[in-house]
Structure formats: C-alpha cells, structure tokens
Amino acid sequence: MSEERRNGALDRKPKFAFLLQPEFPLNAFILATEALRIANQNSGKDLFDWVLASETGKPVRASNGMRIEVDSDLSSLPHCDYLILLEGNLPTQNNSPQLLSTLRNAHRHGSTVIGVDTGAFALARAGLTGERKLVIHWEAAPAYLEHFPEAQIENQLYLLDKQLGFCAGGVGMLDLMLDLIGRLRGAALAREVANALIHTPRDAARAQRVEGADTDAEPSLSRRLIALMERHLDFPLGPRLLAEQLSISVRTLERHCAREFGQTPSQLYLLVRLQAARNLLFYEEGEIKDIAVACGFSYPSVFTRAFKAQFGQSPRAFRQSFRDIQGRLVRPEIARLSAANKRN
Incomplete structure (x- = not known):
C-alpha cells in the first residue's frame, strides 16, 4: 500500500x-x-x-x-x-x-x-x-x-x-x-x-496565540494565571485561592502581577473578565444581564460601569455599534433606502 x-x-x-x-x-x-x-x-x-x-x-x-x-x-x-x-x-x-x-x-x-x-x-x-x-x-x-x-x-x-x-x-x-x-x-x-505562499508549515498542535508563548514545555506562571482566571469567570477566585491553585504564595502572586502586568491580581482579573464579556457581546445575542453574570458581575449596573470605564461605551452601545455596521453591509440596499427616507 x-x-x-x-x-x-x-x-x-x-x-x-x-x-x-x-x-x-x-x-x-x-x-x-x-x-x-x-x-x-x-x-x-x-x-x-x-x-x-x-x-x-x-x-x-x-x-x-x-x-x-x-x-x-x-x-x-x-x-x-x-x-x-x-x-x-x-x-x-x-x-x-x-x-x-x-x-x-x-x-x-x-x-x-x-x-x-x-x-x-x-x-x-x-x-x-x-x-x-x-x-x-x-x-x-x-x-x-x-x-x-x-x-x-x-x-x-x-x-x-x-x-x-x-x-x-x-x-x-x-x-x-x-x-x-x-x-x-x-x-x-x-x-x-x-x-x-511563502509559508513555513506548522504542526496542528501549535498554540493559536503567540504572545507570552513559552519556549519550555512548562507553561509560564503568567499563562497559567490567565488560564486559571479564564476558567473561573462566573465566580472569580480571590488572591488566596488563585495562589493556592498555582502553588505559590499570595505575596509571590502580587509581585508577579505588578512586575508582568502593572496590576494587582484583582485588577488583572477584572481586565480578563471584561475582555471575555466583550467577546461574548461580539459573538452572542444574549441578554446583557446574562453576560454580566457569566463574567462574574452580580449586578448589571456594576458591569456597565466597569465596561464603560474600560472601553469607553456601555455594553449595549458597543454591541449596537457593530451590529448596525453589519446590518448596513449585509443589506446595503435597505440601508440606502432607509437613509433616503430619512433625508426626505
């Protein structure tokens, strides 16, 4: 054969x-x-x-x-x-x-x-x-x-x-x-x-993201920390539990976050949760309150304030802005007629 x-x-x-x-x-x-x-x-x-x-x-x-x-x-x-x-x-x-x-x-x-x-x-x-x-x-x-x-x-x-x-x-x-x-x-x-195509083929198992990629087999502390946070979006872990699961001290965790990210562990965790919420808003049509809960925010109002502080607009406005663009491009003839009606 x-x-x-x-x-x-x-x-x-x-x-x-x-x-x-x-x-x-x-x-x-x-x-x-x-x-x-x-x-x-x-x-x-x-x-x-x-x-x-x-x-x-x-x-x-x-x-x-x-x-x-x-x-x-x-x-x-x-x-x-x-x-x-x-x-x-x-x-x-x-x-x-x-x-x-x-x-x-x-x-x-x-x-x-x-x-x-x-x-x-x-x-x-x-x-x-x-x-x-x-x-x-x-x-x-x-x-x-x-x-x-x-x-x-x-x-x-x-x-x-x-x-x-x-x-x-x-x-x-x-x-x-x-x-x-x-x-x-x-x-x-x-x-x-x-x-x-001027391309060097890569193996199927190559990781998708290159930032912070490790040359050794053992993932870095930063990668393990972010992955841990991403696995616990809905019920965020406190610094003590984060440190325990990473087999380090709380002080080591705090020093690492300050050195590598310029953030406290809680501030870094908030950024991870907000980025996850942004992706959910982009890909999903679920209720804002459900996305808030999925990313560890007990109250939609708290989520909205944090999201607006980070991204400059509310979750609802963020979603609506790119949905409007998608709608205009998916059906440009409808958008053109709508615009003409507004002018008239």
Missing part, C-alpha cells in the same frame, strides 16, 4: 465544498482555495475540485464587507469528500435547521466535515461533536463554553479526527490545507504549495 493510500489519499479527484456563512473569515477562505489552486497549477493536473455554497445560493458577505458569489445553495449541493463550513462573527445566528441537516447528511454519507473559526457551534448543534476534543478561534472559546460547558477545547491550530475536523481559522487554515494536500497527494506537493 502506498504512503498516500495509508494517509487516506483518493484515487479519484477529491472534491471540496466551502460552505460560506454570513460574516465568514475571508482570509481563511482565500488561503484554502489558493492552496488548492496552486496545487493544481504546480502539478500540471486537475488534482482537486471545489465548489462554493451558501444556504440560499446568493452571494455571502465576508467579515470585511466583501461579497462572494457562490455556485450552489444547500438543496443542490453535490456530494463532496470534504465539507468545510466557514463561520465567523455570527456563530449562533444563522444555524438554521437546513444547515444542520446538511452537515449531518454529509457526515452520514462519508464526507469529512470541518468547522472553521467558529464553525464548531454549528457542528455541535448538528450533534456531530459529541464528547470529542475540538478547536475554535480563541476569542470565541468563552462564548462556546457558555453553550457547551462540558466541551474540551484544545488551544491549537487545527484538529482532524476521522470524519470530523476543526480549525481556528486565520493562517491556521493554510496549515490545515497543506496537511490535507500532503495526505491526499503527497508531502512534496504540499511543500511546493507552502513555498509558493
């Missing part, structure tokens, strides 16, 4: 379907399709085929405002070897029954289903994730855990597990595609594609 066959290569031409959801990450989409195009171009053969789809078959707005034409709607989507769902800034708002049924049917009929960026929300709603480990963009992890508190989220670029896959998005999408190209058509071609 050849190496490609052992890695799951197909004798026929593998077919990819990219399912675009509103606010999908354009960078991940471009890197994925460019990787396949370059593989075909450099090989001199039509090795890969792909199709673009949306739920309705109409153009889809990307996260940067560009609109991408597609080839198919869900009802006419052909069978494919890889169904790649690109989700972004609206991970819970567009998971229709038809979309979830499409994901389930594709998986049932042998397709490998891959959720990109926040695509894990839809895969979980479709009942595909079960108790598996998964990957999601790090900013959306707190929102995901609000919906699926028992989830095992891995801090890595991507994860492929039999017929299911997850990718954090961004340039991690290119690493995933290079992995697939290597499995299907050989490592040499994957290296050619990487070189063409």
